[in-house]
Every structure is written in structure tokens, then in C-alpha cells.
Amino acid sequence: MPFSSLSEIKSRLDAGETSAVEVAQLYLGRIAAHNGSLNAFVHIDPAHVLAQAEASDRYRSEHDAPRPLEGLPIAVKDIFCTQDGPTRCCSRILEDFHAPYDAQVITHLKEAGAVLVGKTNMDEFAMGSSTETSAFGPCRNPWDIETIPGGSSGGSAAAVAAALTPAALGTDTGGSIRQPASLTGITGLKPTYGRVSRRGIIAFASSLDQAGAMTRTVKDTAMVTAAISGHDSGDATSVESAPVVDWLGACDVTDMKGLRIGRPKEYFIEGMDAGVRASVEAALEKCRELGAEIIDISLPHTKYAVAAYYVIAPSEASANLSRYDSVRFGHRCDNPEDLLDMYTRSRDEGFGSEVKRRILTGAFALSSGYYDAYYLKAQQVRTLIQQDFIKAFEQVDLIATPTSPITAFKLGEKTDDPLTMYLSDIYTIAVNLAGLPGLSQPCGFVDGMPVGLQWIAPAWREESVLSAASAYEAATEWHSRVPAAFGSDGGES
């Protein structure tokens, strides 16, 4: 294990004990050694990484104060458009796509002095919970390479968990940051919808998508989230008056005195893994020891969240993915006979089966005669779920739940059973439907596989989840565990 956290690298850099180039070389070495077994990265340009690190070292030598992420390596999911290198969303349909622009969050990272490490693997168009639908092959979980790392930001999660990068960006539409963070034993935060600009992030479901940080510690998550947040006049859903507090300061909290934590009964259900339940119950007991009051609450419409999500997200996706028509960019079939043939064959060849399934589901839900029964009904359910949370937050400051009902499953185990796969997002989806901030952090292990604890706060109260998670992290050791094959002993093989 080279460094325990992004914060540690930062303080070593600030103290002059190492350089951005040294740090970059170290991680490039680990990627070269381990990416073959994990398939966490789908694009790496070592020369470009070193050039950024050299530029950062130069900046540091020429300026009095370093920038907030000066010289810190950060990997990004293949869903973020970058001027450097390809942006393919792990789909064949974007096989030759190079974006002529950076996503707004990429611009933020560059301006903060970060060194962009490369593009990480993901489910195609972020549609999946296991990073198995990627056009570049599945990504693997560093805790057991026979299992999946979760998804859709599985590449970012695996890369952070195996310390191939100290931090990564993911996106979260229905749990795609939190669920893989949970399954790989790292920390990940989906900010409040509207907190982070979506401009330049390839859209899956526009009303749910939100980018966020995936790191080894809560403070690292706070540091990266602070760098990528902020109003963007180029994104009409980015909120102008979002309250900003000192998130790094919020991470200095070590107890939970006076904190009222809600424990929603609908999240502790039959069918969840007994070991997961035990880990999360133990975590709540730890919170009580730290001074929190655990209050049983109800979020009665939780059981409809998955159904509503699988109408709304595919509906939006069916329109968002119409632009991949092979006319201006992207994969085009050979020798199309006519326009219709070009459309159908290019899209048939370019999209994988899960993406096609969602486009069809969405187009069906929006079609004339079905719109009211599906799309409109799902939107009504969404409103009820939002109201559930508003009501709950009259009683409690935060809500704590499991992030996933199960730990990482075997590769291929659920690929033929999409409905079971969809249920692995059962605890994360409602948070997206309500637009709330949600954080997952490690809270135990079952048979050597990590378990995640999810924190949910009212909109714009990221500091509240960061404080609680920091206090829990300070009192536990889960976050410092490293998968054996990728630790300092077995790491530099």
C-alpha cells in the first residue's frame, strides 16, 4: 500500500517529501502491475500522466500556494468527456469518439491542480450494477477477482480499492457510486442533485445523474467533492444558490453527541444477507456508543422505488441515447442500404443488450397509451418517495441504512437475471429519486468481502453525512483494510 489516503499524499507533497512525478510514477507502476487482473482502467496514457505531474511540480515551485488538489492523482470514469484521450462510455457505439471538450468537473479538477490518471471501466452507458456490461470486458473486485466490483462505477471503485489510484470520480444514477464503493470497501458520495455540473458527462438519466468522489477516506471524499462542486451556468439543473459549508472542517468531528439517526424499517428486510444485516446493526450500535440516538422510522413508499426507477431512468435514457444515430459520430455499420438500415444496424451493432433492454423499456413506457400508466405513475411515486424523506427528516438528522443487501457476487452470476440484478440497487435508488446526498463507507466484512453503510441527509446537507461518517471512520478500522493481493506485501509483484 503506497499511501493510506489522498490527504496523506497531499501533506507529503506540501512538506516536500515527495513530488507529483514520484507519486504519478508509483501509481502508474501499480496500474501496470495490476490492471491486467482487474481491468479497472480502459484507457491509460502514462506519458500524458507524467506530463501533468511535471506541470504540477513546476506550478508548485513557481507559486507560493499550491492549488487544492495539487499533484494528486485522480482517475475518472469513462463517462466524463475529456479532450485528452478517448471518451467511450464503455460502449462500442462510441468506439472512435474523442470529445472536443472537457466536462465541467474535469475543468474543475484541472484547475485544482489534479493529475488525471486515466479512464476507468464501467457498465455500458452506466447501465448496470456489476461492471459486466462494459464493451471492454468485465472489471473485477480486488477483494476476490472472481467477483464483480459493483457498478456502474466499478472500475473507479476497484482502482481505488486496489490502490491503483488514491481517488476517482464516478457517477451515480441509481447507486452507481455507492453500491460499488460498498462492494469494494471504499468511501463514495453522491452529492445532492444540482450540486455538481452534469455538463460534459454523458447522460444516462438526466433527472437522476450526479457525479461524485470515490476515495479511501471520508476526508478525501470531502476534498474531491469540494473541488468538483459549484454552480455552472451551462447546466440549467445546477443550482445557483446551493449552500456551501466547510466540508473539510466537517470531517474533523469525532463523536455523534446529540445526533438523531433514523433507522428505516423498510431497509432491514427479509432476503437481505444476514452477515450484511449484522454488520450494519453493529455499525448502528457503534454510532450509539459515539453518542447518537437511533430512532426507528418508516419510509413507506420504499418498496415502489425500484419499479419507479426502472420506468423513469430508461424513459430518459431512451431519449438521451437517440443521438447515437451514427450520423455525426460514433459507430456506423458497413454499407447501409438506406437511412433506416443505417440507423437499425449501427445501433444494433453499437449497443450491448442491457442498453437495448433499457431503450426498449423506456420507449415503451413513454409511448402513446402507456404514458399515464407507466411514466406518469412513476413520477407520482417519485413525489411520494420525496415526501417520505421530508417527513422522516422532521424526526431525525440523518438516515443510516445498508448500501447493498448483499456483498459482491460472482461474475456472471446475475447477468441472465436482470430483475435480481436490479434489486441489488434497492437501497440506493430512492436517494436518487429524492435527489438527496448519500454516502457509502465500509462497515464490516462478510466472508472477506466488504459491507457498506449508507448515510442519507436532507438536500444540500452534505456536511452532515461527512461529519457522521468521519466520526464512525475515526472509531473503526474498516477503511484501512487493504485487499491482500494488492497490499504492500503482494502489491509490487
Place this chain on the structure above:
Amino acid sequence: MSWEVVIGLEVHCQINTRTKAFCGCSTRFGAEPNTQTCPVCLGMPGQLPVLNTVAVDKSILTGLAIGAKINLESRFDRKNYFYPDLPKGYQISQFAVPIVEGGHIDIPGKDGEKRIGVTRIHMEEDAGKSMHEGLEAVSHIDLNRSGVPLMEIVSEPDMRSADEAIAYLKQLHQLVRFLEVSGADMEKGQFRCDANVSVRRPGEPLGTRTELKNMNSFRFIKQAIDYEVMRQIEVIEDGGKVVQESRLWDSVKNESRSMRSKEEAHDYRYFPEPDLPPLRVSQEDVDAIRAGMPELPGQLRRRFETEFGLSPYDADVLSQTRELASWYESLVAAHPADPKRCANWMANELLGRLKEAGKEIENSPVSAESLAGLLDRIADNTISGKIAKDVLDAMMESGASADAIIEERGLKQVSDSGAIDAIIREVMAANPEQVEGYRGGKDKLMGFFVGQVMKASRGQANPGVVNQRLKELLKG
């Protein structure tokens, strides 16, 4: 038995903004293909729309001008269909809640004005242009127009003839130009019309309608509607049924042909555009737009009639455009003594000359102040109206002032009775027989003498004084 024609119109009117509806690209017409595009209007991955608020304000202004309700919260929706000139695969439009609802446009009719209801005005973005002609095995696409803001103005089925439809379109066309919300240049596709046409026996429920698509000249629209009415009547009278379908007018063959029937109609799968929050405008904003609304053509026409005593014809001519009306008002301001003379000279003399020269009032070589200078000289009898027309010709030519031309050409009218008496005596001396004749009772000869005197004065004698002095001196 007679047939009643029922027509409703949908007009796509380009809102004249500097930049597109959802990005910063220029809307200038006629640029090289695909030079006015950016990642947003090209539908590139991850790109997001940002609403142009000028388009919103102009839509609201149009709504206020037709007495409509402005929805303080409206919404954008995605209209989904695949076509190569639609980069995103959906058009951002307003479907469920448009910004403007209700309203009306009054058209002139046989029995006074007729009120045509407007159902709604909604904002949307234009698609690009596909080009197939003269190309083999390929099509070309120009996306300069992609994302240009449009208003779709939908009428009630209140028109009962092609003539009424044209009258409505002309009123609407004049209105949007007057409000400066659209250039409405039909040749540039800035004002396009779809017509829904059906026929029925009077008193019966509405017949099956067909939709005539995408017409961009008043003449074609009238031809297409007349053709469609005849076609439908023939179909029904031959025992057939009108099929609900879209039809395209062929202006070369002077006939329409079927594009697609209802069975093949698109399911556009409309749903709320998640990239744009609901559009909220405040009542204060609406009130401010209302306060800045210019006088409308009808209001101007009535004011010109009552305030300046103009004939309905002159008032109508001078209220056709905002430029004409304000030019006329400048003219009256500079020549306040006689607004009717101002109207006569502007409507009949100046506009005629401009039309011949192929010029608009905005680039008239004669300014309102300059024309007022000419009218002043008529009013103070320096020149006659007849001479003034020649002076105006010269002013059009050189841009010089009336006074300069009168001076230079020595056109000053002679009103001095002594000078005129001298000319009259010369004329009488040269025409003794006519003098005899007049004195013998041939009153008609007066015209002859006036003509002779004017001729001898090279047109500069004041005709009034000439008449009066002739009567006196011919008495003998």
C-alpha cells in the same frame, strides 16, 4: 346543398434572436453550411441546453399582443423522432404546458371584423436542413438552423375560407413584424404554415381533416387550401371518405399529394425535458414586457384616423409597419399644420417613388424633416403642388433640401398681383379674339387663359391669384 369549409392554422415563426434557443451560436441566415454550430446544437454527448431568455420575452410579448394568457410556469418537453437533421433525436418543444394560451386575432371581413381564436403559442427549436437534390447516393445536412428558436402559433378551427385563412396569416405576419419578434421573411423560411382543412354540411359536426404541410407563401397556401377543399368535396360527393393524413403541396404541379396517413403517424413519446427546469416568469416580468409593448397596427390605425383625421385607407397604409408609422409621426411633428397633407404626400407621392426605386422607408433618400420642408413651401404658397412634385423628384435624386432646389431652379411661385397682372395683360394682348369671346359669354375660355398665364410664368404663378386677377381684368 352547400358545403362549409373549416380551417385551422399552425404557424412556425422564427423568433429573431441573435443566438439560438439553447446555445450561443449565431442565427444569421445564409452562412456556409455547418459554420454556425457548437457541441450543443450538434447534439454531442453530455451537452446541455441553456434557455435563451430573449426568446421567452418575445413569445410573451406576442402572447400579450393577442390578448392571451401568459402561463407563469410553463414546461419544455422532448418530442422524440429520428431524422438526420435532428441531432439529438428529439426536439425540445413545449407540449403539455405552453407559455401562451388563448388569445385572438381579428381579421377584416365582409361584415366588419371577424375574431379568430388562437389556441396556444409554444416555443421550440428548429431542426437542421437536409439536402437531397442534385446528390447521388448521399444526402447533405446543414445544421446551422438546428436550435434556432421558433414560436408555433396554433389557431382555433375558426376560418371558413382560404381567403379568411390568408387574412389571418397576413394579420399575424404583420403583427410579429410590428412587434419585432420575427423577421417573418417567408422566403427564408421564417414564417411557415401548416393548414388543417375539413369540409362539412352546415350545422353538422366537424368532418375528417387533412393537414397541409409546410407552406411558405400566401399564394401557395391559398392554392393549396382551395385545391384541398375541392378534393375533399369531390371525394365525399363521389361517395368516398376523407382519410386523415398529411399532404404536401406541389407548387409546380399545382396539386397536393399524401405524405403519410394517421396509421403511419409518429408516436412522438413526449415527456418533460429533464435538462430544463420548469420555466417560471414573474408577473412583474410580464408587466414590464407589457409596458414596453409598442402600439399595435389596429391601435395606430384608429389613432391616425381620430387624431389626424386620416382616411381609413391612408391610416391603413401608414400603419402597415412600425417604420412607416414612426416615419409618418416624425413628418407630422415637423409639419404639424396639416397632418392630412402629410399623409397624402407620404402615402401617395413618397411611397410611390420609393417603390419605383425599390427602396424601403428606412432608407428613403428624403428624410421626414426634408419632406416637411417641401410641405412648408406648399403651405406658404412658395410653390404649387404641381411644382412640388417635380421638386420631390429632384430631392429623391440628389437628397438636397426643397429650399435649395427651389432656389437653384428659380421655381419660387409668383403671388405678387402686380407681376401677375403684367403677364395677364400680355396674354390678353396676344389673344384678342379669345378676350372678345369670353366677354361675349364663353366662360369656358377661363381655363384657356389660366393655362396661358401659367405657361407664360413657367408654372410659377400662384394659381389662386391668377384666377382671381383674370376674372377682374377680363371684365374689361
